[in-house]
Amino acid sequence: MKDNVTAEDWRKTVEKVVPAVVELHITACRAFDTEYADASQATGFVVDKRHGIILTNRHVVSPGPVVAEAVFVNREEIPVYPIYRDPVHDFGFFRFDPAAIKYLSYEEIPLAPEAASVGLEIRVIGNDSGEKMSILSGTLARLDREAPQYAEDGYNDFNTFYLQAASGTKGGSSGSPVIDCQGRAVALNAGGMTSSASAFYFPLERVVRALKFLQTGVDCCQNKWEAVTIPRGTLQATFIHKGFDEIRRLGLRSETEQLVRHASPLSETGMLVVDSVVPGGPAYKSLVPGDVLVRMNGEVITHFLKMETLLDDGVGQNVELDFERGGIPLTVQLVVQDLHSITPNFFLEVSGAVIHPLSYQQARNFHFPCGLVYVSEPGCMLNRAGVPQHAIIKKLAGEDISHLEDFINALSKLSRGARVPLEYITHEDRHRQKSVLVALDRHEWYASPQIYTRDDTSGIWIGKQALPPNSQLISSFGIKQGLTSNRDVENFPVEPVHQDVIVQLANRIARMDTSSFEHVTDGPHAHLEYDNGTNTRRVGEDLSAELDDLISSGDTAVRGYRDSSAKSGNASFAERVIEPTLLRLKVYIPLSCILDGVQSRRSSGTGVIIYQSEEMGLVAVDKHTVAISACEVMLSFAALPIEIPGEVVFMHPVHNYAIIAYDPTALGPTGASVVRAAELLPEPAVGRGETVYLVGLSSSLRATSRKSVVTNPYAALKLSSSDSPRYRATNMEFIELDTDFGSNFTGVLTDEHGRVKAIWGSFSTWVSSLYSFFSQCRVYLKLITKSCSQQKSRSNQYKDHQFVKGIPVNSLSQVLKEIISGAKGPPLLINGVRKAMPLLRILEVELYPTLLSEARSFGLSNNWIQALVKKDPVRRQVLQVQCCLAGSKAENVLEQGDMVLAINKKPVTCFKDVDNACHALDDIDDLLKLTIWRQGRELELLVGTDIRDGNGTTRAINWSGCLVQYPHPEVRALGFLPEEGHGVYVTEWCDGSPMERYDLDLDQWIVEVNGQPTKDLDAFINVIKEIEDEEFARVKTVKLDGETQVLTMKQNLYYWPTWELRDTISLKAVIQKLVNVISWAMNAISFGRYLSENDNILQSKRTLNEAEATKHCITIKKNVWVLKTKPNIKGSTKSNTKMGFRVKTAEEWRKALEKAVPAVVVLRTTVTRSFDTEFACVRSETGFVVDKRRGIILTNRNVVNPGPVVAEAVFMNDEEVPVYPIYRDPVSCLLFEPTLEM
Known part of the structure; x- marks a missing residue:
């Protein structure tokens, strides 16, 4: 190796190594062991070209099911398959088909663990921060760093040393090769510090051993891939390396230290100490924390590598350990367990x-x-x-x-x-x-x-x-x-x-013995014997029989339960009357049914029984509690200690109430006699100043009531839209009281005789909150980089705000009468009884009240004002059109801002008037004759109404982890539906699915797949069922703002088969139909993963770090390479590489900086007005002189600003001159011109 490595040497090395480094896209399809289901990016590199083996980290390969692709530097993408992931250490292997690479010439990167040494200059080449190719430099500082601790409940490496350097690698660089100047991998990048530039590399000795096993196994199978067993042994004990000074404090004898130092290299500074032992393992009760390991099978052991070699080579055999415990020498024989x-x-x-x-x-x-x-x-x-x-x-x-x-x-x-x-x-x-x-x-x-x-x-x-x-x-x-x-x-x-x-x-699991786990005691059900035989009882059947037996035998328990709350304290007559009609609902929405933009999967509230017969019981509750029909509902009665299931049978498409059905036979004859229905009193309407009784249930099913006074019986509901469309009540009035029990207490409002005049229900709206922003900072990002575009696009700039108000029972009473008497709508099978459910005729227009004084300012005539006051002297308002639902019959007739004055020549002043007019229409005539006021003119219009049922969303399709449905009313209330087709709306996607991998956002429409229109769900199914497994599909989407986007997605039918969720209305049963089937496997979905704050400053390389902007200083990075590789279409071995400016010596760097620094200026800018993308503010940035004679400074567009700005430039000698913007590019850089000569 050369003593003096030049920049040219590094350039040649990088040029040789880069083609063997791949960008890995991994989709973890299921949560498993230490890993979550998600989609992420990482790095790997080819270590065996002939067999097609890629080395990367264990947390990249993942212990669970994954689907992965490797992208080479020339952008060739190929599938890769996991073949090994080490049980403990952070390395694993993928395989690929070498014949699949057609346009790139590359060489495998040799592994040279022996080349790692303190002071070695290295480069880390990989997909750092998801940037596809980054080259980071560093110098090895330590070879004996302890294994990093990433998480208390996740993956951690142990029983090994790590290498350390200040290379500043971040998320996405996991699995990158750490190379020397000869192009050899000396380590494997694995993790790093979030608070500093320190990076941690895994040593390659055990990697080389594993690779040889894989290569030998493939060769023995005639180059066909077969599962290869790599022997790995363990004692289920964790050791750490401690210095001699600390070991002496643990009681190590001086003669033992002398023995160990004599048998070890001069560089050895410590010994291995037991840190922890897993219960039930080979070392359990034989080794304890603090034991100092001296010998293993007669050999002095001070290094993890030698210990692991003995264990891996001795699986199933006895191993003899000599150790000291508090200065006492001990010896033990242990059986080496198979780690796999x-x-x-x-x-x-x-x-x-x-x-x-x-x-x-x-x-x-x-x-x-x-x-x-x-x-x-x-x-x-x-x-x-x-x-x-x-x-x-x-x-x-x-x-x-x-x-x-x-x-x-x-x-x-x-x-x-x-x-x-x-x-x-x-x-x-x-x-x-x-x-x-x-x-x-x-x-x-x-x-x-x-x-x-x-x-x-x-x-x-x-x-x-x-x-x-x-x-x-x-x-x-x-x-x-x-x-x-x-x-x-x-x-x-x-x-x-x-x-x-x-x-x-x-x-x-024969060897997974848990008998030694003694400290877990039996729970409260240890004495119970549960009948799991074939004769399964009907829900509530045996319990109701037991209740009847208790009461018939004279036991007063049930009667005491029923009467306890009414007789304790000074319960009002209304409370005693209404208590047997109240119950508590627990609602749970499965992960596979996140429809209609619903935000919460579980809720609870108080409902009231509005009808009960021998065949059917009906319960009314607000829609904040029961948001969608695809849910599980459990009912707990105030008058009876029993919990039975319920079914959603009706959800009003506009007003805030739903109806739940239950089976009265599940209560038993005695229970059915205890529970009864409340009497609804829609008329006369509640008046201002009227006394009512607010009655509800606590979480312990105790009736609670208070006497209150109505302060406003006609308050108009106007809820703000959320950042993501979801249900909100519209076109209704609510009742306000002087006092209540807080924002979470629900129930009913009754008169003094216990007759229900209103449901005291829960509403929700969205309010702006900085809390949502800060909570996002705690979202757990995978160890491997996940780009921001991969996060679910549903914004969190607002938080849910819940409040309670009174809901008049007028509409509820009408619907109940139609259900009981037999409506003309579609039949529904409830507890074996076929019931026709009502169809509602609705004017699909969102209205809001405007005061007549304000309407006069809009030009409303005095005659109409007098007519509306005469019709309703209390409200003194006119209804104004806020929006028409897209796709409704009113969409092309009414306009935003229209004032609805009369329907069928009768003045209209409240939402109830509109509902009554729609209800009065028959099946033949579906038109309303509206008198409206539009821009100073009175108009007579015929407006069509729409028929809606109370079933809610009854059909959805999950395609590759993407849940699509027909757009729900809140989406249509935005006033836009794509012209290409609006029947396939993306409401949710699943973690670890292809849709997460390929960045399909929420809250948009899929209008085309592979160029074929998907106007509705049926057309969508017909298109996607023709797409083969592992085949790419071209997906055209339209966002809520009308923006069109085309993306590609490769479906995986093995882990994510296409299925349909349908509520069969005639049978009231949810059925999943598999559309494209390779496996019956459904989805293990997990949303919104959060990690509690970790006090440890270490975090795995899954964490993305924001670069910190440093003002008024110059940051210098050595050896910055700019590498651009042009794909060689003809397969030439020579790559077209252009190198950036290079300086070979420190002296040349010094001279270059001495020349360049005086031209760099600090720009102090004052943005005087908010304009376009920028806000009014004051800040300091940087620029540099690019034309001295003309006085031109180059900087960024956001510094020059598209709006008015005042700026000064401060040179290194503290000279300050004013500068003026002369150009700002619409997309990229801008220029400044100083007024004074340099």
């Missing part, structure tokens, strides 16, 4: 949850035994019950759960809709077992449970049905294959091989 046996390579997916054995990585983090049943992603079923991520499941339905096969066996005995106890612990609260009720999905939100097993030969995870075909849970699944495609779905069969799966699981 405690690294899970399979998982169970059920109801969106990902569950697998606890890995060695997380067992070490949480101090639990390996192999326990670990929740990597809660999904729908567990999240609904409150089971958090990282939980350890201990019991299900009364059965002890020690291994995953126990969980599957317990699950197979349950049926759809069953509610059973589940007990779990967490690492934060390990000594207290928690018990929750888990409800299995009653609807088909997800497919049947699947077991996925990693297959390193193919690079994918093979899915198989986890439960036997005759299990109750499987038999209750009704998923049917829908639209067929032109592909052979048998290429990827999903076989119902439950028995084989159980046997395989038993074999895999």
Whole structure:
């Protein structure tokens, strides 16, 4: 190696190395072990050209299922497949087909771990900060840095040294080669400090060993890829390296220190000390923290590399350890465990949850035994019950759960809709077992449970049905294959091989012994025996029978429960009357059903029973509590200790109420007699100053009431739109009281006799808040860079503000009468009884009231003002058009600002008048005769009305993790629908899906796929079902502001099959139809991942760092390379490279700076007016002289500013001169001209 390396030497090295460095795009399809589902970028480099092997980090390869592509420097993109990820250390390998690279000549990068030395000048070449190709310089400062600690509940490397240099690498550079001047990789970039330029590199000794195993395995299989086992041994103990000074304080004897120093190199400064031991592992109860390792199999061990070599070569054998504990020499014989046996390579997916054995990585983090049943992603079923991520499941339905096969066996005995106890612990609260009720999905939100097993030969995870075909849970699944495609779905069969799966699981986890985990005690359900037999009871059936038995035998428990709140204290008569009609609703929206822009997945509120017969019970509640119909609803009654499911049967498309149905037979005869319906009193309307009773339920189902006075019975509702379209109540009035119970208390308003005059319901609107901005700063960004464009585009500039008001029951009363008497709308099957649900005729126009005094200023005639005052002397207002819903019949007739004076010659002053006029129309005549005032003129118009049902959104399609639906009313209220087609609206996408990988934003329309229009969902299905697996699709989208964009997306039907979510109205059952099927696997979706603040200053390379702008100083970077490589279409071995300005010596740099610095100026600018993209402000920036004779300074456009600006330039000698803008480019740079000569 040359002693004096020149810039030209580095140029040649970089030119040789760059073609072998690839940009990796990784999509982690499921949360697994230490990783989350997401899409990200990283770096890798070719280490074996002939076999097509790429080296990168373990956290890039990921322990779970991934789909990845490698992009070479000439922009050739090829698929890559994971073949190995180390269980502990941060390295892994992808494979690719070398024949797929057609236009690039490249060489593999040799690995030279022996070349790493302190003081070695290095370059880190990779996709730093997602910039595709960056070259960062540094000097190796340490070879014995401790392994960085990234997270308390995520991946961490251990039992190894790391290399350290101040290269300043950031997110996206994970997996980059750290090269010397000869083009050899001396280390692998892995992590770094967020608070400094320090970067950490993984040494390559164990990488070289693993690579040789892979190469030998491929050669033995005649160049065909087969899974290769790389021996890895462990004692399940973590060691750290400590200096001799600290080890002496631990009690190391002087003769032992002398022995170790004599047997070690002169550079050795310490020994290995036990830091932690995993319960149940080989070293458990034999080694304890603080033990100082002296020898292993008779050899003095002071370095991790030698220790790992002995362990990896001795899997399954005994190893003898000599160590000292407090100065006492001890010897122990331990069995070296296979590290792969405690690294899970399979998982169970059920109801969106990902569950697998606890890995060695997380067992070490949480101090639990390996192999326990670990929740990597809660999904729908567990999240609904409150089971958090990282939980350890201990019991299900009364059965002890020690291994995953126990969980599957317990699950197979349950049926759809069953509610059973589940007990779990967490690492934060390990000594207290928690018990929750888990409800299995009653609807088909997800497919049947699947077991996925990693297959390193193919690079994918093979899915198989986890439960036997005759299990109750499987038999209750009704998923049917829908639209067929032109592909052979048998290429990827999903076989119902439950028995084989159980046997395989038993074999895999045989060595995952949890018997030594003694400190977790039995939970409160340890004494219960739960019947998991085949005779599954109907929901609420046995409980109602038990209640009847209690009451018939004279037990007063139920009666006491019913009467306790009414008889305690001074309960009003209204409270005693209304309490049996009240209930508490718990609403949960599955991850697969985030429709209509809904923001919250769970909610609760108070409802009131408005009808009950032997066949059907109906409950009214506000739509803030029940936002969409695709949800799970549970009802808890105030008069009866029982909880039963409910179904959403009606949601008013405009007003803020919904109707929920329940089965009265689930209450039992006694329960049905205790619970009753409230009496609605729509007339007479509530008046100002009237006394009413506000009655509701607390979270403990205790009735609470207060006497209040109505302050405003006609307050008009006007809610601001959110930054992302979602439901908001419109065209309605609400009731205000003088006092209430706060913004979270809901219930009813009654008169003194307990008759309901209004629902005291919850509303929500969006208010601006800086809190939302700061909360975004805590969003967890993956260890690998995720560009800002990959974040969900739904803005968080506003936060949800909840408030409560009274909702008059006029509209509710009309709808209820039609349901009971038999409406003319579509039939709905409720508890086996077919009921016709009403259709509503609506004027799809958003109105708002304007005071007559203000309307006069708009030119409204005095005659009309007098007529409106005469009609309604209280409100004194006129309704004005705010907007027409796009696609409505009124859209092309009415205009914004029109004043609605009369309908059918009758004056109109409130929303109720409009509703009554629409309700009076028959099926033949759908036109309203409107008298409006427009720009000083009175006009007579015929305006069409639209018919809407109360079903809400009943259909959605998930394509490659993108959930699309017909645009809901709030989207149409924006007044715009694309001309190309408006029936395919993107409402949500899923983490770890192709749509996240290819940056498809939310809240926009898909109007074309592969050039074919998608005007509605049916057309969309017909187009996408023709797209083959792993085939790119060209997607044309239109945003809410009308901007058109075209992007490409490669679908993956294995991990993300296309499916349809449909509410079959006639049966009231949600059915998923698989459209393009390769696997029955549904999506393990996870949204909005957040990480609590980490006190550790270390963070993995997933964190993006903003460059800090430094004012009034000069920053100098050595050896900055500008590399531009032109793709060689003909496959020439010579690349067209242009190098930037280079200085070879420090003296030349000094002279260059001495010449350049006087031309650099500090620009003090005062932007005097806000204009275009800039705000009025004062700031300091930088510029430099580019024409001395004419006095021209070059700087940025944002410095010159497009608007009026006053500026001065300060030179190095503190001379200050005024400068004036002479040009600012519409896109890029600008120029200044000083008034004084230089």
